[in-house]
Structure formats: structure tokens, C-alpha cells
Amino acid sequence: MITDQASGAPLRVRRTRRSRAPIVGNPRPDPVTRAFTFVTEQPVSLHAAAVLRVGYGLLYLVYLLREFPNREEIWGPGSPWTPDLARELLGQTGWFSILTLSDSPRYFEACYALAVVTAALFMLGWHTRALSVLFAVVVTSFQGRSVLMTDGGDNLIVLMAIYLALTDCGRRWSLDAARRARPRVSVRTQVPRQGPLPSPSVRQQAILVQRSLRTLLHNCGMFVIAAQVCILYGSAGLYKVQGDLWRNGTALHYVLNLSLFRPWPELSQFADEHRLIIAAAGYLTVLAQVGFPFALFSRLKYVVLGLLLVMHIGIAVLMGLPMFSGAMIIADAVFLPDRFLLRLTRAGRRRRTDATGYVAPQSGHKDSSTLDRPIC
Amino acid sequence: MMAYEKTEGVRDARFDRSRPETERQTQLSRPAQLLVACAVAVCFTVAVVHVLMEFLYVAPSNTISRQYSQQINAWIDPYFDQNWQLFAPDPQSADQQISARTAMAGPQGVRQVGDWVDLTAIDEAAVRHDAFPSHTSQNMLRRAWSGYLDSHESSDESTTPQARMLQEYLLNIAAQRVAAHGQHGFDLVQLRVTTTPIAPPSSGASVSDATAAPSSVRYLPWWKVEAK
Numbered sequence: 001m002i003t004d005q006a007s008g009a010p011l012r013v014r015r016t017r018r019s020r021a022p023i024v025g026n027p028r029p030d031p032v033t034r035a036f037t038f039v040t041e042q043p044v045s046l047h048a049a050a051v052l053r054v055g056y057g058l059l060y061l062v063y064l065l066r067e068f069p070n071r072e073e074i075w076g077p078g079s080p081w082t083p084d085l086a087r088e089l090l091g092q093t094g095w096f097s098i099l100t101l102s103d104s105p106r107y108f109e110a111c112y113a114l115a116v117v118t119a120a121l122f123m124l125g126w127h128t129r130a131l132s133v134l135f136a137v138v139v140t141s142f143q144g145r146s147v148l149m150t151d152g153g154d155n156l157i158v159l160m161a162i163y164l165a166l167t168d169c170g171r172r173w174s175l176d177a178a179r180r181a182r183p184r185v186s187v188r189t190q191v192p193r194q195g196p197l198p199s200p201s202v203r204q205q206a207i208l209v210q211r212s213l214r215t216l217l218h219n220c221g222m223f224v225i226a227a228q229v230c231i232l233y234g235s236a237g238l239y240k241v242q243g244d245l246w247r248n249g250t251a252l253h254y255v256l257n258l259s260l261f262r263p264w265p266e267l268s269q270f271a272d273e274h275r276l277i278i279a280a281a282g283y284l285t286v287l288a289q290v291g292f293p294f295a296l297f298s299r300l301k302y303v304v305l306g307l308l309l310v311m312h313i314g315i316a317v318l319m320g321l322p323m324f325s326g327a328m329i330i331a332d333a334v335f336l337p338d339r340f341l342l343r344l345t346r347a348g349r350r351r352r353t354d355a356t357g358y359v360a361p362q363s364g365h366k367d368s369s370t371l372d373r374p375i376c
Numbered sequence: 377m378m379a380y381e382k383t384e385g386v387r388d389a390r391f392d393r394s395r396p397e398t399e400r401q402t403q404l405s406r407p408a409q410l411l412v413a414c415a416v417a418v419c420f421t422v423a424v425v426h427v428l429m430e431f432l433y434v435a436p437s438n439t440i441s442r443q444y445s446q447q448i449n450a451w452i453d454p455y456f457d458q459n460w461q462l463f464a465p466d467p468q469s470a471d472q473q474i475s476a477r478t479a480m481a482g483p484q485g486v487r488q489v490g491d492w493v494d495l496t497a498i499d500e501a502a503v504r505h506d507a508f509p510s511h512t513s514q515n516m517l518r519r520a521w522s523g524y525l526d527s528h529e530s531s532d533e534s535t536t537p538q539a540r541m542l543q544e545y546l547l548n549i550a551a552q553r554v555a556a557h558g559q560h561g562f563d564l565v566q567l568r569v570t571t572t573p574i575a576p577p578s579s580g581a582s583v584s585d586a587t588a589a590p591s592s593v594r595y596l597p598w599w600k601v602e603a604k
Binding site: 036040062070074080081085088089093094095140148149150152155156158159162204205208209212213216217220223224227231232236238240244245246250252253257259260261262263264272275320321322323 | 422457466545
């Protein structure tokens with residue numbers, strides 16, 4: 001029994017404890033107790049957190065590989081933003097970057113390789129706790145080294161990488177989850193334990209406290225991520241309503257004519273010729289951004305998220321900003337309830353079974369109580 | 377992966393449903409409860425303050441953000457620095473085209489000046505028909521120039537450390553690009569920036585009212601290239 005508890009399997013511990021401890025306390029606790037129980041016991045939106053992990057890990061990996069031919073020019077010791085300049089600016093702002101620790105090209109290549117591996121493993125959810133911290137260090141380091149070459153997309157990835165390190169983003173759809181699900185009791189019982197064990201109650205308490213803190217941190221992280229997205233859209237909208245060009249409906253005409261953001265000039269030209277649509281899309285953008293935080297608490301959020309998705313795909317293709325748009329689309333996913341995400345994956349699997357004729361075993365998740373609570 | 381995930385979910389659920397909400401708390405001992413309660417208070421406060429600070433930092437300047445700017449900056453800088461003025465308040469309504477030319481000392485001390493190399497055109501060509509353009513073409517030169525403008529106001533004299541750093545950066549970019557273009561052995565570089573306003577949308581059939589304002593040209597001083 002003690003070995004099992006010592007294995008650290010929290011479920012086991014909680015169950016054993018339950019069978020021993022008499023249930024005290026009233027069945028309808030006061031709101032403060034309920035809130036306390038909720039934030040320390042119910043990790044919200046674990047699937048959405050997993051989507052963010054996979055999304056940002058993949059996006060950063062693709063970005064690093066895309067810039068492989070230019071890595072030296074962007075982050076390397078031979079960049080026009082020389083290591084000395086970078087160090088001076090980092091010193092002024094108080095930012096830390098592993099890349100400025102040495103000017104050796106070999107050290108830089110090692111850092112680049114570390115970044116690629118970190119992004120890939122973070123995406124897969126391998127030892128996510130540690131990898132999420134490493135991912136945040138890598139992303140901030142690369143950002144700090146080349147801050148003058150970045151745009152809003154990079155900025156958002158940095159913020160999300162830092163916040164994701166607080167969350168339990170490896171609990172679902174990850175290698176960690178797969179490993180946890182594998183039966184391992186037989187292996188455990190064979191391992192002889194060494195040294196004196198602390199008293200079971202202390203161990204249990206430590207495990208319970210750790211679990212509570214972990215859940216608490218996750219919930220706070222998810223709250224901050226959601227709030228960050230609201231602040232982003234809210235302030236982007238607030239600035240736009242101050243602009244004359246957004247007010248008179250011609251803003252998108254100018255956006256479509258910026259020469260560095262016209263990868264497909266024919267397409268931009270075509271869009272620009274449809275004045276009415278351009279004006280309507282401009283107003284819709286402002287409305288969706290300003291209204292975003294208010295739409296989140298109803299089903300209207302699916303409409304607004306859909307609008308923003310279309311808008312971001314438009315930006316990605318027309319303006320050649322897939323990284324920026326990708327970062328925004330992934331951030332929006334924080335508002336998708338787990339129920340919705342699971343329905344999506346189920347629909348995807350059904351389509352695959354229809355194609356192959358294989359019927360995947362179905363279990364659980366029909367009952368809504370099996371789902372993690374949505375963030376809003 | 378889904379299958380594993382599901383079994384875990386089911387296990388959790390079976391457990392959760394059979395368990396009254398308060399029971400967990402009775403499991404924690406008093407000191408442990410106190411510890412977790414303190415953590416809840418701290419985390420909750422930090423999260424709420426952080427979100428408030430972020431909002432005040434990125435929202436358009438207002439009475440509150442002006443009064444508490446010091447505290448707000450101390451909280452946000454450097455890692456949570458952000459700016460979401462995406463094409464706002466107004467999108468940029470002019471294109472900047474940056475060219476560079478070089479000079480080197482000739483045989484009798486006569487300076488030989490090279491041809492203008494259109495650096496922006498190189499960036500534009502790289503962006504064209506690329507679904508995932510590189511930051512080196514879309515952001516590097518563009519942001520270096522806007523940073524230079526911000527730090528220099530109207531004069532080309534670098535008075536602040538920021539201004540000097542951006543001047544050096546711009547010079548380095550120009551020198552590298554011109555060298556990649558095949559010019560070597562130069563010791564001076566000059567930049568020329570042509571700003572062309574984007575024509576306003578023509579209203580209806582008449583094309584004549586859609587005339588763009590004329591371009592303006594700015595020549596930067598000759599900068600000395602440090603021998604490496």
C-alpha cells in the first residue's frame with residue numbers, strides 16, 4: 001500500500017485517503033469554499049492548453065526551419081545587429097538571452113539546434129513541465145537577440161511561451177499523457193525502495209499540496225492567457241477607432257498596397273478593386289476587435305472567432321504574414337471549450353474511419369462531466 | 377494518443393462524480409490548507425494585477441496610465457512589453473524605398489562612387505510569390521529605418537545611445553547587402569530614402585482624382601565603414 005502511495009500516483013492516494021478519513025463539512029459549501037475548491041482542484045480547459053502547446057511549438061519550429069538559411073543573419077554572431085549591439089540593448093532593457101553569452105559560431109549553431117529540438121519536443125509534450133520552461137527560455141532568448149527584426153506575431157509567441165510555462169499544457173494530447181496511461185504498476189512493484197520513507201501522511205499532504213498548487217498555477221495561467229487575448233484585440237480595436245482611415249473605410253486599401261506585404265500582387269490588386277467589400281471588411285475588423293471581449297460569454301463567440309479566423313487567414317495569404325496570423329489563430333483557440341475540441345477530433349476520426357472502414361473504439365466523453373471546465 | 381487520453385478522462389470522471397466537493401478540503405491538514413489558501417491569494421492577486429497593468433500599458437494613453445506610468449513600466453518591462461497598434465490608428469500610407477551606394481578611395485586620392493543599389497527592391501523581390509516570407513526581407517530593413525527615424529527626429533546626428541546603435545545597425549545592414557550585391561573594398565556608405573505616398577482609392581470611374589502626392593527623397597550623410 002505504502003509503495004503504491006509512494007509511487008506518486010495521485011488518484012490512488014486520494015482514494016485511499018477517502019476511505020480512511022470521515023467526510024466532514026457540509027455538502028453545500030459557501031461560495032468562497034466553492035471558489036477555493038474550484039481553482040485548486042479543477043484545471044480548466046486542459047485540451048485548449050494542449051492546442052496552444054502544439055500550436056506554438058509547431059509554429060516556432062516551422063519559423064526556425066523557415067529561417068534556417070538566414071539564421072546567421074538574424075541571430076548569429078555575423079548579424080548586422082552585432083552581438084555587441086544586442087548586449088548593449090539587452091543591458092538597457094534588462095532582458096536575458098542565451099545567445100549573447102558567446103560570440104562563437106559553434107555556440108550559436110548549438111543554440112539553434114537546441115531551439116529546434118526544444119520546439120519539437122514541446123509540441124509533442126515530452127516532459128512538458130521542464131520543456132515548457134526551456135521553450136520559454138529559448139523563445140525569449142531568440143527574441144531578445146533580434147528584437148528589431150520581429151513583429152507582432154513574435155511578440156505574441158513570447159508572451160504565450162511565458163504563460164504556457166505556468167499551465168499544465170502537457171496533460172492532454174501529449175507524450176506525457178500517453179506515458180501516464182500506460183500500465184506501469186508491475187514495473188513499480190519490482191523497484192526496491194531505498195532509505196527510510198517519510199510518514200505516509202506527510203507524503204500524502206505534500207502530494208496533495210503540490211497537486212493543488214499545480215492546478216492553481218494552471219488556472220491562473222489560463223486566465224492570464226485569455227485576458228491577454230482580450231487585451232490584444234481590445235486595444236487593437238481601440239486604436240483603430242481613433243484612425244481616420246479606419247473610420248472612412250479606406251484603411252484596407254492602404255494595407256493592401258504596402259509593397260513589402262504584397263506577396264501576390266495580382267491577388268492584392270483584385271481585392272483592392274472591390275471597394276465596397278474592402279470597406280465592409282474594414283468596419284467588420286474594427287467591430288470584431290472592439291467587441292471581442294464582450295462576445296466571449298455567449299454563443300456569439302463562435303461567430304466572432306470565425307470572423308477573426310477568416311480575417312487572419314486573409315492576412316496570412318494576402319500580406320504574406322503566416323507567422324503573425326498563425327500566432328493569433330492559436331491564441332484564439334484558448335476560448336474553445338474542450339467539448340468543442342473533442343467534437344472536432346471525433347469528427348476528424350470519423351472521417352478517417354469512413355475512409356478506412358476501421359471503427360475506432362468509442363468510450364467516454366459523451367458525459368459532459370468527464371470534460372474539463374471551459375475557461376469561459 | 378486519443379485512446380489513452382480517453383481512459384484517463386473516464387477514470388477522472390468516475391472518481392469525480394463519486395466525490396463530494398468539500399471532501400478534498402477535509403483531506404488537507406490545517407497547515408496545508410493555510411499554505412494553499414495563501415498561494416491562492418497570492419496567485420489571484422498577481423494574475424489580476426498583471427492583467428490590469430497590461431491593459432493600462434497597451435491601451436491608448438489615459439489619465440490612469442499617465443499617473444502610474446512608472447509602476448506600470450516597472451511591472452511590464454521587459455518581458456511583457458507589447459504593442460498592438462496593428463495598422464492603427466492609421467495604416468502606413470506611404471512606401472519607403474531605401475537605396476545604398478558606396479565610395480572608396482581611388483588611386484590619386486580621388487573618391488570613386490558606386491551606383492545606387494535598391495535594397496528595398498531586393499526585399500520586395502524576395503517577398504514576391506513566397507507564401508512564408510523571411511523576417512530578413514519583411515522586417516529587417518523596414519524596422520531598422522523606422523527605428524532610425526524614431527531615434528533621430530529630423531537631424532542625422534546621433535545624440536542618444538539608442539540613436540547611435542540604430543545608426544550602426546542601419547549602416548551594417550547596408551554594408552552587408554551591398555557587399556552581397558558584389559561591391560567590395562569600400563570604406564564609405566550612403567543611404568537614400570524615397571518616400572512615396574500610396575494613392576488614395578479612386579472614387580468610381582474618374583482616375584484623375586486618385587493622383588498620389590509626389591515622392592520625397594532624403595539623403596543620409598556618408599558613413600564610414602569600420603574595418604573589421
